[in-house]
Amino acid sequence: MKEILEKTRLAKRYVVHHDWTRLGAAALVLLSVYLAFIWAPPINAPLQSEFVEGGSYFASGKQSFTVDGASVTGPASIDVSSIEETDSAYVVTGLLGDGREATLTVQKADVTQVVAKEGSGGDISRLEIVHSVFQGESWRIFYFHVGISWVMALAFFHTFVASLAYLRTEGQRWDIVAQASAEIGFVMATLVLVTGSIWAKPAWGTWWNWDPRLTTSLVLWLVYGGYLGLRGEGMERQSAVYGVLAFASVPLTFVSIRLWRTVHPTTIDSSGVNMGSSIVMVMLIALVAMTFLFIHVMSLSIKVGLAEEKVKEAKRSIRE
Amino acid sequence: MSELTYLAAAYAAIWVAFFGYSLYLAKRLKRLESEVELLNE
Numbered sequence: 001m002k003e004i005l006e007k008t009r010l011a012k013r014y015v016v017h018h019d020w021t022r023l024g025a026a027a028l029v030l031l032s033v034y035l036a037f038i039w040a041p042p043i044n045a046p047l048q049s050e051f052v053e054g055g056s057y058f059a060s061g062k063q064s065f066t067v068d069g070a071s072v073t074g075p076a077s078i079d080v081s082s083i084e085e086t087d088s089a090y091v092v093t094g095l096l097g098d099g100r101e102a103t104l105t106v107q108k109a110d111v112t113q114v115v116a117k118e119g120s121g122g123d124i125s126r127l128e129i130v131h132s133v134f135q136g137e138s139w140r141i142f143y144f145h146v147g148i149s150w151v152m153a154l155a156f157f158h159t160f161v162a163s164l165a166y167l168r169t170e171g172q173r174w175d176i177v178a179q180a181s182a183e184i185g186f187v188m189a190t191l192v193l194v195t196g197s198i199w200a201k202p203a204w205g206t207w208w209n210w211d212p213r214l215t216t217s218l219v220l221w222l223v224y225g226g227y228l229g230l231r232g233e234g235m236e237r238q239s240a241v242y243g244v245l246a247f248a249s250v251p252l253t254f255v256s257i258r259l260w261r262t263v264h265p266t267t268i269d270s271s272g273v274n275m276g277s278s279i280v281m282v283m284l285i286a287l288v289a290m291t292f293l294f295i296h297v298m299s300l301s302i303k304v305g306l307a308e309e310k311v312k313e314a315k316r317s318i319r320e
Numbered sequence: 321m322s323e324l325t326y327l328a329a330a331y332a333a334i335w336v337a338f339f340g341y342s343l344y345l346a347k348r349l350k351r352l353e354s355e356v357e358l359l360n361e
Contacts, residue, residue: 033331137323141330148334187341191334198330202323293338300345307352314359 028289032143035282044132045139046112051083051092051127053119057104061203062133065104067096075205078102083124085116090127106131141199143283147290148191154294155185156224156250163243166236175236176305178243182227184297189221212260216253223249 051057059065059074066072078094085091090111092104111131119125158181166174196214197207208214223246231239257264 138326140327144331144334184341187337191337194333195330198326198333202321202326297338297342297345300342300349304345304349304352307349307356311352311355311359314356318359 028285028292032147032282032286032289035143035285044110045135045142046130047133049106049127049129049131051080051090051124051129053080053083053123053125055080057092057094058204059102059104060133061205062135063104065102067100067102072102076102078104083127085124090124090129092127136202138199138202141195143286144290145192145195145199146283147286148188148195150287151290151294152185152188152192153250153254154291155181155188155298156247158298159185159224159227159243160247160250163240166240167244170236172236172309173306175240176302176309178240179231180298180301180305182224182231182243183301184294186221186224186228189217189224193217193221211264212256213253213264216249216256220249220253 047060047062049057057078057080059076059078061073061075063074064071065074065076065078076096078092078096080092080094082093083090084093088108090106090108092106094102094104096102106129110133111129113128113130115128116124117126159178162174162178162181165171166178193214196217200209200214201207227239227242227246230242
């Protein structure tokens with residue numbers, strides 16, 4: 001009896017009182033779905049663009065440009081031939097793959113950051129800007145995409161802490177927490193890739209590209225897939241070492257959009273939060289809703305781990 | 321496909337995964353609990 005009580009102490013620490021976690025999660029999820037689908041407007045989101053004379057620019061599915069006097073929407077690749085600055089806009093001219101001339105105009109009012117390098121003839125040879133682009137309905141994926149990314153990081157952080165604790169104490173309960181959180185983190189990492197990919201199709205015209213954020217996310221998914229593959233009878237110590245080392249890929253994924261140039265939207269950067277207050281509010285509610293869901297699923301997963309441990313012990317004692 | 325179709329697909333994927341994983345855990349727990357009872361007997 002004493003042993004069983006000891007084993008369930010950890011589960012209680014994770015708030016296994018399902019009534020309020022279930023109720024809280026359900027209420028918050030409903031509220032955030034309502035807000036994300038109905039209340040929040042489609043928004044403008046920041047986009048980093050780099051135009052280089054003689055280089056190629058990828059116009060996303062959310063950007064418009066002019067071809068033969070008509071407005072055309074991306075995605076399309078433009079071979080940039082000139083970059084000009086007027087009083088109110090930056091005008092980028094270039095050729096599409098089929099040889100037609102395209103003109104992309106970015107209003108200065110939409111630009112929040114700009115770095116321009118002058119060419120030999122007085123025009124601009126290189127232009128790096130952060131500008132807001134209207135995102136349309138598919139942007140609403142963002143509210144839950146960010147929420148599940150947060151839960152993924154939270155779960156892998158639990159794996160990291162529990163692995164460290166296992167290496168220090170060799171307590172079986174920490175191994176159970178590490179496995180439970182890694183499983184949840186892996187499901188979330190899969191969802192991050194799937195929802196991101198679904199958003200990328202209308203935005204970038206492709207399901208996937210090797211952007212730094214996407215690539216590091218895929219590496220993260222593979223790293224924790226490896227962790228789950230490694231786990232097994234007698235592999236607790238090796239799994240714990242792996243669980244500690246694997247965590248390095250989590251912060252790397254998050255800072256990748258600051259370390260390297262990316263087409264991934266940068267909603268938070270050195271200049272602050274690039275979103276309106278209503279967007280931030282809905283996103284925060286979605287984050288809390290996802291955190292409640294995480295607590296619920298985590299507690300369930302730990303209970304499964306503890307029950308598996310009890311079964312193993314019972315079988316051992318019968319054999320003895 | 322319209323933007324709303326992509327939106328619906330993404331939301332469906334999230335909830336299917338969440339409920340699917342919860343159901344999978346609940347099933348595992350139920351199976352284990354009955355195994356414990358059997359072993360106790």
